[in-house]
Amino acid sequence: MPVYQAPIADTLFVLNDLLGFDRHNNLPGFSDASPDIVEAILGEAGRFATDVFLPLNQIGDSEGCRRADDGSVTTPxxxxxxxxxxxxxxxxxLSADPAYGGQGLPHTLAAAVNEFLSSANMAFSMYPGLTRGAIAAIQQHGSPEQKQRYLPKMIDGVWTGTMNLTEPHCGTDLGLLRTKAVPQGDGSYKLSGQKIFISAGEHDLSENIVHLVLARIEGSPEGTKGISLFIVPKFVLDEAGEAGARNMVSCGSIEEKMGIHGNATCVMNYDEATGFLIGEADKGLRAMFTMMNEARLGVGVQGLAISEIAYQNAVVYAKDRIQGRSLSGAKAPEKKADPIIVHPDVRRMLMTIRAVNEAGRALILWTAMKGDLSHLAEDAGERQAADDWMGLMTPVIKGVLTDKGFENAVLAQQIYGGHGYVREWGMEQFVRDARIAQIYEGANGIQALDLVGRKLALNGGRAVQAFFQEVGAFCEEHRAVEAMAPYTKALKKGLNDLQGATMWLMQHAMAKPDNAGAASTDYMHLFGLVALGYMSARSAKVAQDKLTAGANGDAAFLEAKLVTARFFMDRLMPETAAHLARIASGSDSMMSLNEEAF
Incomplete structure (x- = not known):
């Protein structure tokens, strides 16, 4: 069975040393998250992930979920x-509102815990993950009565939640949806239609499942302007707020999937099911995107999480498996061969995964903290800047870290050779599980289009210009520091490529929109490399400062930070030039071939 130990030391480095987590102890939530409390929570979460979630990962994959004739679903x-x-x-x-029974700790801390749980068992972690998104939507857009009726039991976990968007004919283009809602005169609606790919749509873990469903009210406009969001509980609540009569919503089937078998991905049938409007009529997408943005950041965490557990197991195997001799001479002369970790190409794969993981963890937690500050910061300008960062980085984190997560799972599998292809070692499951993260909650091509088509120009380009200024100022501030030169020079080159790509899009995308579409994925990954590189360079600066100050027993950890960041700059950051070259080639060769020739 695969092994896993939560990366607590690295998470604490990011929170305490890189982010200065305790600098915000004047804010709600942060005031209760003292360094010793944070360390204790992370330690317990790591233990819980390893002892409780991890042993069920392969069981969930092999058994899957089972649907009975009555539509009920049994989890593994x-x-x-x-x-x-x-x-x-x-x-x-953990981070839910205390007014409804939550602990009120920062979402940043919850994001760290989510990584641990997702590494140990991605399919299992999706059940509470979907619930968190539904809680966020109800809290932001629900009426006071809806909040009181649903949030306490969802936060407690006795009820769970889902989101229902996709229909058989309608995925990204939600304007095509057909699920209809008919008003009943008593404030309720009857919903009829079918939804597919609904994660955690039916299961036996909780007493009630609160579905958030997109539908069109009878008579509303076609397209996205006529979409509303509804609360449709599995059991309609009685006057006391308890789960009462069974609603007319059922699981028609469970999807036969490539991975995440432990999560029930359902076809959901609504047959005049009782639902309740959340937010304003015909404004459902606004409410749904609260949940979608929460989910997209969570899926980015999943990309990192699978990459981390795949890396840990690949390291164990590479240290244990002996094959061949080191090119520079035997490293284990007492053995018949050297462990494969001595070989440069194995090191290439391991260091690639490690460098992305450490930078990705920093980027996720940095962004999660911006999310906290966007709500809690006392200064309006700081709240706005934090919200700008969140909006800009959401598609980058979702798209880049899930692409990298899958690539890294494949690299880790490759280190195992033939054993990586065999089920008992667990690596092929990581590859299969990681693949969905590139697809759901908005396929990564959609994330790239969101970045290029919406986020760059939003508010006159305020967010992207602030990012350029911040990274550029960091490079300039440390330009003359010899120890930082390997990091700042490479980062500045990547930033120049990103700014060049942005300028190219400004000059060529408006007149020829296909240029923007053709450039979008390369632009997203170019942006991701610079954002990850910025995190690597900042980590290197912190590590150097701590080493200079005496390291306090952490010298080996800090020196490893410097080496990993140097690898990122030497081996990964140069890819920005290739992305820029592809972007600047335009869309002609991509779009010129006649459809009949395909």
Whole structure:
């Protein structure tokens, strides 16, 4: 069975040393998250992930979820007992509003815990993950009565949540949806239609499932302007707010999937199911995007999480497996061969994964903290800047880190050779599980279009210009520091490529929109490399400062930080030039071939 140990030391480095987590202890939530509390929570979350979630990962993959003739779904062996432990420990309410029973800690801390749980068991972690998104949508857009009726039990975990967007004919283009809602005169609606690919749509973990469903009210306009969002509980609540009569919503089937078998991905049928409007009529997309943005950041965490557990197991294998001799001479002369970790190409793969993981963790937690500050910061300008960062980085984190997560799972599998292709070692499951993260919650091509088509020009380009200024100022500030030269020179070159690509889009995309579409994925990955490189360079600066100050027993950890960041700059950052070259080639060769020739 694969092994996993939560990367607590690296997470604490990011929170305490890179982010200065305790500098915000004047803000709600942060005031309760002292350094010793944070370390204790991360330690317990890591233990919980390893002891409770991890042993069920392969079981969930091999058993999958089972649907009975009555439409009920049974999760794999051990899932229900583990979920009860998860709920009783309060993990689902870690960062939730105390007004509804949550602990009120920063979302930044919850993001770190989410990584640990997703590494240990991605399919399992999706059940509470979907619930968090539904909680966010109800809290932001629900009426006071809806909040009081649903949030306490969802935060407690006794009820779970989902989001229902996709239909058989309608995925990204939600304006095509057909699910209809008919008003009943008492404030409720009857919803009819079918939704597909609904993660955690039906299961036996909770007493009730609160579905958030997009539908069109009878008579509303066609297209996205006529879409509303509804709360449709599996069991309609009685006057006391308890789960009452069974609603007319059912699981028609479970999708047969490539991976994440432990999560019930359902076809959901709504047959005049009772629902309740959340937010304004015909304004459902605004409410749904609250949940979508939460989910997209969570999926970016999944990309990192699978990359991390795949890396850890590949390291164990590379140190243990002996094959061949080192090119520079035997490293284990007492053995018949050297462990494969001595070979440069194995090191190439391991260092690539490690460099992306460390930079990705920093970028996710940095962005999660911006999310906290966008709500809690006392200064309006700081709140706005933090919100700008969140909006800009959401498609980058989702798109880049899930692409890299899949690539890194494949690299880790490659290190195992033939054993990586065999189920018992667990690596092929990581590859299969990681693949979905590039697709759901908006396929990565859509994330790239969102970045290029919406985020760059938003508010006159305020967010992207602030990012350029921040990275450029960091490079300039440390330009004359000899120890930082390997990091700042490469980062500045990447930033120049990104600014050049941005200028090219400004000059060529308006007159010929296909140029923007053709450039979008390369632009997203170019942007991601610079953002990850910025995190690497900042980590290197912190590590150097701490080493200069005496290291306090962490010298080996800090020196490894410097080496990993140097590898990023030497081997990964140069890819920005290739992305720029592809962007500047335009769309002609991509779009010129006649459809009949394909």
């Amino acid at each position: 062996k051990g899932f229900k007992a583990a979920y009860d432990q998860f709920r009783e420990a309060g993990w689902g309410g």
